[in-house]
Amino acid sequence: MATTRLLAKLRATVVGFSILIILTVAHVGAAKAHLDFExxxxxxxxxxxxxxxxxxxxxxxxxxxxxxxxxxxxxDGNQRTTQLSTPDSGQTWVVEADERLRSGAYGVKWKVAAPDSHPKSGKLTFSIVEAGTSSGPADSSPTSTAQLEEALTEVVPVAAQWVRWLGLAFVITGCLTSVGGLIILVFVIAGRPPELRRLLNTVRLGAAVVIGGTLIQVWADSSLRQEGDWFAAIRTGNVLEILGQDGYVWPIALRLVGAVLLIAGLAMKTRVAPSVAQPRESSETFEAVDVARSPLALVGAVGLLISFLFDGHTVTTTPRWLVMVSDVSHVLAAATWTAGLLFLTIVLFQRKTSKQRYDGSYMAIRFSSLASLSVALVGLSGAAMAWVILEYPSQLWTTSWGQLLVLKVLLVTVVSAMGTYNHFRLLPLLKSDIHVDLSSRSMDANPSKTSDAGGLLSVATVDVGKDAEIASQRLLRTVAFELVILVVVVAVTALLVNAATVT
Ligand code: HEM
Structure with missing residues (x-):
């Protein structure tokens, strides 16, 4: 009965995913290219x-x-009354003055929002000398156009740009923690119930951070449109105007709804993990979270994952299929890697502070293969995205976007090197410990009797277990350090995504 119910829920989840993905593909496929002045x-x-x-x-x-x-x-820097019209749905804009423009200097300042929500702005000047008049350009000495120049000067709302970056950094951190956290809970973690509760709360916290970051980002975007006026930015009309902007609402809605579904769908449902996860103390049982029982949370996680298809440079870059495949796999792999390091750090740190055995072997071994896969996927998909976004390789060192990307790759290289150390130096020590556990499993595959096997083996493997405990301690130090570097990687990523153009 329970299996049938679970299968039905899984079926519903798969149908939900499929609908969500089809809608997304249909919409993103129709996304337009980057807007620029022509x-x-x-x-x-x-x-x-x-x-x-x-x-x-x-x-x-x-x-x-x-x-x-x-x-x-x-x-004189005075604003002229004009009528705006577009003959072709927004590609051409006609500015019609209420009366003819006679001899003199003029300027037009424009701010137009691109389909990927980054507003673009610019200005142009021209002058008129009507035949038979002596005023106008003849009179347009640098001092006489000073007021016009001043009126055309763009006020850059620097604070709003930084707040937008902060919002994005929160969104990215929250998404990596919550989406990656679910993956790690399913495939890596086996722990004591209080540990699992803490990790589930971390996933929920990640989703809450996504909500906060999304709201901050909308506020900052609205403020950018209102020349940095924070109060005008929260007026209903202005918020609705920005939400009505072509394609803007999609990532916002997916993030808000996805995060709410994730929080609502996560119930504390656990099951006993296989015997390999048992610690040596016979009285204790390690458990794992069974996320498959929370289809709502899974749908929410998919919503968060695909929300990245709707902002950043990936929205305006072609070929669409390559951008979409690399973007989704990039975020998925980055989430798995980051959340894996975060959750290992949390569990091992909690065990250290409560003076319990580390017992990191089971988790470290399972995470190691997942991390290797994630690193490879993150590198490949990241390179693919960089390849489609950059027009010339030289932009890697001539533009600030390119320089930030190089910095990001260098940081990731440091983390990968530390991961390689874990894989080749610490893992063999941890594996020597788990090897005995595995043989215990073949001796007795019945999970209900695992505690007996665990008790017996704790006597037989005490020395090997000591090595593994030392290795686990070192593991805690290296994963925590890797995590700190990945936080910087996230901050750099938010700068990359926040940049309006590759300049
Ligand atoms: C060799 C390693 C990597 C390369 C070459 C790379 C490259 C890129 C590029 C080119 C983008 C698109 C930026 C934009 O839209 O302007 C991007 C986005 C992103 N990267 Fe990476 N990245 C790498 C590693 C990582 C790592 C380790 C993480 C995790 C901490 C990460 C997380 C992200 C996220 C969350 C995005 C946002 C995706 C989006 O907005 O669609 N990346 N990366």
Whole structure:
């Protein structure tokens, strides 16, 4: 009966996943390319000899004016009344002045939101000398256009950009902890019930951090559109405006709903792990969390995972299939690696402080193969993403985005080197311990009797177990250090994703 119910739940989960993924693929497949300024009429710095009434701005892709929008200024820095219209759903914007523009200098300041939600801004200037007049450019000495220049100067809301970065860093940290945490709970961890409860709480905390980070990011994005005005940013109309922005709502909704489902779906359901996980003290039983019993949590985790397909440079990069496959596998592998290190650190640290045996063998051995796979996948998928995002290899050292990526790869190399040390130096020591445990399993495969086997073996393997305990202590030190470096990697990743363009 229990198996049938579990199968039904798993079926429902698979159907839920499939619908979510089909919807995502359909939407992301339709995502548009990056928006950039293409041309204008009159062109930048043009000198015209007759009055005009309309200025046309053309972009590489459709976008919407945001914040101050598209504004026309005259030579004295005064804003002119205009009408905005677009003949082709946002790719071309026509600025029509209420009266003809006569001799003088003029400037247009524009801020348009790209499909991937990063607003782009720019300006252009031109001058008019109508035939038979002596005013205008003849008069446009540097001092006479100073007010126009001042009006066109863009106020960069630096604080809002940093708050957006912070929100993104929270979102990434929370997603890696909660999605990766579930994977690690299923495939790696065997522990005492209080340890499992703490890890489940960490997964829930990760999901809560995603919610907080997402809200911070929306606030900062709205503030960026309002020229850094934090109060205007939370006005309902402005929040709705940003949420209505093409494609913006998808990652936000997936993160909020995904995190709520994950928190709601996680019930503390455990089952006894195989005998190999038993510690030597016969009175104790190690357990593992059975996440398959929480389909809601799994759906939430998938929502969080695919939310990354909707922001960052991956939204605007082609070929779509390569971007999507590498993005999902990158985040999945990064989550497994990061959460694995975090959870091992938590369990081993808790055992150290409560003066219990480390018993790290079982977890370390299982994590080691998963970590090797994750490192390979993270490197491959990360390289694939860098390859599609960068136009020229030289951007790796000539642009700040490229330099940040190089820094990220260097940091990851350090962590991988420490992982290799764990694999080749510590794991053999830990394995020598677990080897005896495995033989105990073949002696007695009945989990109900495992405590007897565990008790017997604790006498037989006391020396080997001591080596493994020392190795476990060292393991705690190295995984904690690796974790600290990965936190910096996450901060750098948030900078990469936060950058509007590869410049
Ligand atoms: C050799 C190693 C790595 C390379 C080459 C690499 C490369 C990249 C690139 C190019 C991006 C896209 C950035 C953007 O959208 O502007 C990215 C995103 C990301 N990386 Fe890495 N990365 C590596 C390792 C890692 C590690 C170890 C982690 C985990 C801590 C990680 C976590 C992420 C996350 C969460 C994203 C965001 C994905 C998105 O926004 O779609 N990466 N990485």
């Amino acid at each position: 041309s204008s009429s009159p062109s930048n710095k043009a000198e015209l000899n007759k009055s005009i009434k309309k200025i046309t701005l053309t972009f590489t892709n459709p976008g919407q004016p945001v914040g101050s929008g598209i504004v026309l200024y005259d030579q």
